[in-house]
Amino acid sequence: MILFGRPLVWYVGSNFLEVFETNSNNQQKLSFSPASIQHSEIVDEKKYSEELQKFIEGLPLKRGKGIIVLSAELVYANDIDITGKNEKDEAEKFLTSVPLLRSSIATITLRNKNKLRIIAANRKLYEGIVEALKMNNIEIFSVVPVSVFPNRTNNQEFTVQEAKKTTGEKRILQRYNFLQTKDNPQADKGVADTRENLEVEEVGKKSMRKQYVLLAISVILLACAIGYFLLWSKTIPNPWFKKSESLSPKPTSVATPSTTSQPSPTAEPLMDKSTIKIKILNGSGIEGQAGKLSDLLEEAGYNNVSIGNTDNLEQRTTIVYNKLLSKDMLDSITEAIKNGFPDPTLQEASQSAEYDILITTGKF
Structure with a gap:
C-alpha cells in the first residue's frame, strides 16, 4: 500500500496514463484502447x-494528494501581440484554430504588458481522471502542462526524476493550474481563465517592490542624517573642508652666530641702510606678522630684509643689534615699526653674527 510523503504524479499522454510514486521510484502505465481514445x-x-x-x-492506493501533468501533445499554446488589437477577438481566433470541441477546451490566459499568452487543453481528458481518483480518496490539487516546467523539450521523456522535480515547483503548479479556471462549457461564452488570480498576484508583486523602494530610500536618508550630525558635531573629520595650510614660511632654524674676533676699536659704525642685513623671525605664532614688519622696514629704506619663523615664541618683540649699529640707525628702525610693534626690547649682541639686526616678533 502506498504511503504519501510526496504527492503522486499522474502523467497523461495522447492515449496513455502513467502514475509515478515519487516516494518509492515505482511507476505504472495504462494504455487506453482505441475504443476509448483516438487522436x-x-x-x-x-x-x-x-x-x-x-x-x-x-x-495499492489509500488516500493522498496528486498532480496531473499533461504531455506536450495535449496542450496548445500561443503568444499574441495585442498592441492596438481587441483582446477578445485575438483570443477567439486562436481558440477557433484549436482542433478540439469548443465545449471541451480549458484555458489559462496570462498577460505581460502588450503580450497575451493562451494555453489550451482538453478538459475532458483530465476531468475524468480527477473524478476517478476522487472516488478512491485521491485529491488532485493541480493540473499543469509539462511544457511550462524549466529546462524541458517537447520530446523529452518524462521519468521518475522529472516527476520528483515537478512536485517542488510550487509556483508553477499554482500559476499554470487548469483547475483554477472557471470554464463555462457553453460554446457562445467561450472558456474562462486564471486572469483574476494572476492579476492579484501581479498587484502583490508591485506592492512588494514599492515597499522595498521605500525601505531603501528610508535607509539612505537615515544614513545621510547620521553622517551630517557626525560632521556637524566634529565626531569625525570633514574631508571636504580642510583647514588651509599657512602660507607663511616654515620655521627655519636660526643660525648660531659664529664666534669671531672682537671688532677693532677703529671699525667704522654701520650707517648705510642698503648694507644693513636684517632678519625677522615670527615668534608670536600670528600668521603674516613677520611679513607685515618686513613691509614697514622696506618702506623706511631697509631693503636687505629676510623673514622666517621660530618655535621659540615670545610675548614681547625683541631687537638684537650689532654693536657697530649707530644709535641714529637704531632709532630709525624703532621709529619705522612703532605703529605695529611699539616699545620693543632692545638687546646688544654679545658677539658678531650673520645678521646686523635680528628681530623676533612677539604678541605685543
Whole structure:
C-alpha cells in the first residue's frame, strides 16, 4: 500500500496514463484502447471510465494528494501581440484554430504588458481522471502542462526524476493550474481563465517592490542624517573642508652666530641702510606678522630684509643689534615699526653674527 510523503504524479499522454510514486521510484502505465481514445479525444466516455477505474483500483492506493501533468501533445499554446488589437477577438481566433470541441477546451490566459499568452487543453481528458481518483480518496490539487516546467523539450521523456522535480515547483503548479479556471462549457461564452488570480498576484508583486523602494530610500536618508550630525558635531573629520595650510614660511632654524674676533676699536659704525642685513623671525605664532614688519622696514629704506619663523615664541618683540649699529640707525628702525610693534626690547649682541639686526616678533 502506498504511503504519501510526496504527492503522486499522474502523467497523461495522447492515449496513455502513467502514475509515478515519487516516494518509492515505482511507476505504472495504462494504455487506453482505441475504443476509448483516438487522436487525444475521448470517443467512448463509458469505455474510457471503465478502463480508467479498473487501472486505479488495481493500484495499492489509500488516500493522498496528486498532480496531473499533461504531455506536450495535449496542450496548445500561443503568444499574441495585442498592441492596438481587441483582446477578445485575438483570443477567439486562436481558440477557433484549436482542433478540439469548443465545449471541451480549458484555458489559462496570462498577460505581460502588450503580450497575451493562451494555453489550451482538453478538459475532458483530465476531468475524468480527477473524478476517478476522487472516488478512491485521491485529491488532485493541480493540473499543469509539462511544457511550462524549466529546462524541458517537447520530446523529452518524462521519468521518475522529472516527476520528483515537478512536485517542488510550487509556483508553477499554482500559476499554470487548469483547475483554477472557471470554464463555462457553453460554446457562445467561450472558456474562462486564471486572469483574476494572476492579476492579484501581479498587484502583490508591485506592492512588494514599492515597499522595498521605500525601505531603501528610508535607509539612505537615515544614513545621510547620521553622517551630517557626525560632521556637524566634529565626531569625525570633514574631508571636504580642510583647514588651509599657512602660507607663511616654515620655521627655519636660526643660525648660531659664529664666534669671531672682537671688532677693532677703529671699525667704522654701520650707517648705510642698503648694507644693513636684517632678519625677522615670527615668534608670536600670528600668521603674516613677520611679513607685515618686513613691509614697514622696506618702506623706511631697509631693503636687505629676510623673514622666517621660530618655535621659540615670545610675548614681547625683541631687537638684537650689532654693536657697530649707530644709535641714529637704531632709532630709525624703532621709529619705522612703532605703529605695529611699539616699545620693543632692545638687546646688544654679545658677539658678531650673520645678521646686523635680528628681530623676533612677539604678541605685543
